[in-house]
Amino acid sequence: MTTTTTAPTPDLVLEVKNLRMRYRKGLFGKGFEALRGVSLAVEPGSVFGLLGPNGAGKTTMIKILLGLAGGWTGDAFLFGERAGRASSRTRVGYLPEAHRLPQYLTGRQVMQLFGGLCGRSPSWLKERIPALLDAVDMTEGADRKVREYSKGMQQRIGLAQALIHEPRLIFLDEPTDGVDPVGRAKIREIIARLRERGVTIFINSHLLMEIEQMCDRIVIIDRGQILKQGTVDDLTPDTGLVRFELESGLDRAEALVTPLVAGVETTPDGLRCRMRTEETDRVIDALRGAGISIRAVSPERQSLESSFIDLVVAENRRTSGAATQGGAA
Numbered sequence: 001m002t003t004t005t006t007a008p009t010p011d012l013v014l015e016v017k018n019l020r021m022r023y024r025k026g027l028f029g030k031g032f033e034a035l036r037g038v039s040l041a042v043e044p045g046s047v048f049g050l051l052g053p054n055g056a057g058k059t060t061m062i063k064i065l066l067g068l069a070g071g072w073t074g075d076a077f078l079f080g081e082r083a084g085r086a087s088s089r090t091r092v093g094y095l096p097e098a099h100r101l102p103q104y105l106t107g108r109q110v111m112q113l114f115g116g117l118c119g120r121s122p123s124w125l126k127e128r129i130p131a132l133l134d135a136v137d138m139t140e141g142a143d144r145k146v147r148e149y150s151k152g153m154q155q156r157i158g159l160a161q162a163l164i165h166e167p168r169l170i171f172l173d174e175p176t177d178g179v180d181p182v183g184r185a186k187i188r189e190i191i192a193r194l195r196e197r198g199v200t201i202f203i204n205s206h207l208l209m210e211i212e213q214m215c216d217r218i219v220i221i222d223r224g225q226i227l228k229q230g231t232v233d234d235l236t237p238d239t240g241l242v243r244f245e246l247e248s249g250l251d252r253a254e255a256l257v258t259p260l261v262a263g264v265e266t267t268p269d270g271l272r273c274r275m276r277t278e279e280t281d282r283v284i285d286a287l288r289g290a291g292i293s294i295r296a297v298s299p300e301r302q303s304l305e306s307s308f309i310d311l312v313v314a315e316n317r318r319t320s321g322a323a324t325q326g327g328a329a
C-alpha cells in the first residue's frame with residue numbers, strides 16, 4: 001500500500017521519509033523487506049550518491065522513485081509530488097544499469113526516436129539533438145551505428161537519451177560501469193557540466209573513488225537501512241596524519257621533526273606525521289628554519305572506500321553478533 005502520511009518539504013528535488021518496501025512471496029508468504037525505513041533528501045542542483053553493497057536496496061529505491069515498483073509504505077516525493085505520478089516523471093531522466101539501445105540505429109537516430117517518444121516535435125529536436133550530442137562529446141560518432149560504439153560511447157549516447165527532454169533530475173545507475181579510465185573521466189566532466197547548469201544528479205555506483213570525486217552528498221545503505229549519510233568530508237574523516245611534501249632535505253627532515261610530533265615516517269617525497277593539525281605550524285617552522293623547502297602540506301583523510309568498508313564490516317559484525325545472542329537466548 002502506498003500511503004502518503006506527511007507533506008513534502010518545499011524546495012527539495014527528492015525526498016524520502018521512512019520508506020519501506022517488502023517483496024511478497026506467494027499469496028501468504030512473509031516475503032523480504034528490501035527497504036526498512038529509509039529517509040533522505042536531495043537538494044536542487046546537487047550530485048547525490050547512493051552507495052551500498054550488493055542487495056542493499058539501491059535499485060529498489062530507484063524503482064520506487066521512478067514509479068516502477070508498488071507496494072511500498074512511507075513517503076517518496078519528486079519535486080514535491082508523490083513518486084510515480086506521471087507529472088513528476090516528465091521532469092526526470094534515467095540511465096539504467098547495463099542499458100541496451102537499438103543496435104541498428106545511429107546515435108542521432110536514437111535521439112530522434114526517444115525525443116519523439118517524449119512528444120517533442122521534429123523542429124524542436126532538430127535544434128536540441130546537435131547541442132546534446134556536443135554536450136556528451138558524441139558529435140563525431142553521431143552517424144555511426146550503435147553496434148559500432150565503444151562502451152564509453154554507448155554510455156554517453158545513453159546519457160544523451162536520458163537528457164533528451166531536458167529533465168531537471170537525472171538518475172544514473174552505474175554510469176561508468178565497464179568504461180575505461182579516459183571514458184570515465186569524460187563522463188565525470190559531462191556530469192560536472194550538467195550540475196553547473198542546475199540539473200540534479202542521483203548516482204548509484206560501486207566505484208567509490210568516482211563517488212568521492214563527483215558527489216556533494218552521499219548516503220550509504222546496507223540491508224535496507226541507512227548506515228551513514230553526509231558530505232564527502234563527513235564520510236572521509238581525518239586520519240590524524242599530515243603529509244609534508246618536501247623539495248629538499250629529505251635525509252634530514254625526519255630527525256628534525258621527530259621531537260615535535262607523536263610519530264613520523266619518511267616517504268618517497270617527504271614526511272608523514274602523526275600529529276594534531278594545530279601542530280602543523282611548528283613543523284613548518286622547524287623545516288624552513290633548517291633550509292628545507294616545502295612543496296605541499298595536506299592532512300590525510302580516510303578514503304571513502306575504506307570508510308565504506310569499515311561501516312559495512314562493522315554492521316555485519318553487529319548483526320551477526322545480535323543473531324548469535326538471539327540464538328543463545
Ligand SMILES: Nc1ncnc2c1ncn2[C@@H]1O[C@H](COP(=O)(O)OP(=O)(O)OP(=O)(O)O)[C@@H](O)[C@H]1O
Nearest residue numbers: 023024032034052053054055056057058059060061
Ligand atoms: N522482485 C524481487 N522479489 C524478491 N526480492 C527481491 C526482488 N528484487 C530485489 N529483491 C531483493 O531485495 C534486496 C535488495 O535488492 P536491490 O536490487 O534493490 O539491491 P541493490 O542494492 O540494487 O543490489 P545490487 O548492487 O546487487 O544491484 C535483495 O536482497 C534482493 O534479493
